[in-house]
Amino acid sequence: MTDLTVHTTAIPGLLVLDLPLPGDSRGWFKENWQRQKMVAAGLPDFGPVQNNISYNQAVGVTRGIHAEPWDKYISVATGRVFGAWVDLREGDSFGATYWHEITPGVAVFVPRGVGNAFQTLEAPAAYTYLVNDHWSAAAQARYTFLNLADETAAIPWPIPLADAELSAKDTAHPRLVDVTPVPPRRTLVVGGGGQLGRALAELWESRAEVDVVTRAELDIADPQSVDAFDFAPYGAIVNAAAHTAVDAAETDEGRREAWAVNTTGVGRLVEAARAQRATLVHVSSDYVFDGSVPMHSEEEPPSPLGVYGQTKAAGDQVVATLPDHYIVRTSWVTGEGANFVGTMASLAERGIDPSVVDDQIGRLTFTQDLAEAIDHLLATRPAPGIYNVTSAGEPRSWAQIAAEVFALTGHDPARITPVSTAAYYAGKVGIAPRPAHSALDLAKITATGFAPREQLSALREHLQR
Structure with missing residues (x-):
């Protein structure tokens, strides 16, 4: 069993967590969110107020790339997904990328303004995430988007986008050159x-x-x-x-x-x-x-x-x-x-x-x-x-x-x-x-x-x- 560990990435503030999965022949258990331990390990004390679950019943379901006006802590309860992130914040790191496979033993902290996307590799996949602000239509209007196929980001999707399941909205998002960077608060x-x-x-x-x-x-x-x-x-x-x-x-x-x-x-x-x-x-x-x-x-x-x-x-x-x-x-x-x-x-x-x-x-x-x-x-x-x-x-x-x-x-x-x-x-x-x-x-x-x-x-x- 791995220890709870927090890792930095090439995107400032984007953190990957190794989560312990104690278990036996009956299955496993994990503390998906444990404020005291995780803050002590290096996670920001970001104060989540809402928990959401995205359920994907087929391999190849691909969502993103969305930069949201709040911090986000993601993991999966079952299944396996490929996660990809692009920094869409104003500053020197604009356009920086990172990708990582997410299993039940992995969590990722995504700071405000970093674009988030995922692709289901093993279904069914229950993709769960905590956010530190309540969703609203007004908040959604402040999202920033990037096209999943952006050539600059060059994300190596395990399942080619031509073979994946995408929404019409996601295919219409702009390339990086046309994205207005997310300004600082x-x-x-x-x-x-x-x-x-x-x-x-x-x-x-x-x-x-x-x-x-x-x-x-x-x-x-x-x-x-x-x-x-x-x-x-x-x-x-x-x-x-x-x-x-x-x-x-x-x-x-x-x-x-x-x-x-x-x-x-x-x-x-x-x-x-x-x-x-x-x-x-x-x-x-x-x-x-x-x-x-x-x-x-x-x-x-x-x-x-x-x-x-x-x-x-x-x-x-x-x-x-x-x-x-x-x-x-x-x-x-x-x-x-x-x-x-x-x-x-x-x-x-x-x-x-x-x-x-x-x-x-x-x-x-x-x-x-x-x-x-x-x-x-x-x-x-x-x-x-x-x-x-x-x-x-x-x-x-x-x-x-x-x-x-x-x-x-x-x-x-x-x-x-x-x-x-x-x-x-x-x-x-x-x-x-x-x-x-x-x-x-x-x-x-x-x-x-x-x-x-x-x-x-x-x-x-x-x-x-």
Whole structure:
């Protein structure tokens, strides 16, 4: 009896499995699908939702070549078939071929966009397959086809096609030269109207497969908006939407809004990503910590002080239930729009000398770097989980950052008056608690090959821009 073994092929992602067939004189038994063992052996955890069987009662029945918009795991329960596959996905492997005989002791994993065909060699043949999306007429409309007799693929059919049984539709499919390659799954950016959303739109403006939507197009706090949105085309979802008004979150109305967006709305995105087998990138915050330690690692448990931090921490926990996720934790975000750096530059220009807190310590994060870090994670695909992303360099106080802004814009940094947080907010009501230390440890993200810019250099470039 063979061991369960997973083999790679010339087509990226197309895998052949040897299946154990224990048996005796009465027959055999096999575990045709065993998630735990097969994933451990190297099969993707592809999440099948439908099981189909194609029954072929005659030798020579030939079906294909069909590339479908889902992943597929195939085997036979009885009989013997010849399987053939052609990569119809856009990219360097377009047109690559592979063929293999399938018996009860063999299974094949076929990734989305790879054309699949089979020919019955021993009948009756029960050809069984699992797929990770439900069949529908709309889904079938997204199939891509290749002619079984394509000369470029040159599949060595054991039974010549002239002697085989084919459908009229299969004989009419196009040759490879006329096939439009299957494009990669699309990327969706939610919250395109915010600072990060605009930075992602700028970074990915040349990518035709990226869609950036604003709250008017998709409001994750509104269940009807989410239900009406078509997530089917997307293989990656970047959540740049958030309720970030930390003081307003302490009010009755703001509290409800913060929970609706940062937790309940995030949960809706998680379920949408789960249903589409999509990667979810979610942006988190230093406010999930109480700031009691100088440097926060990804392993530190959350300890939020205020409502905003509580909603972000809860949203992170929901995202973590999704196997394929990246939680990008950041702090002191600065981009195109309303932010601390822009406010200080405006005050300097208008001749206003502000008091700025000097006992909250952290690092700026420029949306350009944050967007590039997200792009890096999606391109390199390190292990799922939390990744801290901020600018690099020595942590500084808000007062020190303000002084740098004044100096870099040609104004006297001595115009900044450092004050404590307690003194700054004395007599004010409805103020959310702030973490005293917001600096995030960057060792994990840098280990993936991403190098954030030093914050003061990035600040200079930002102000010049």
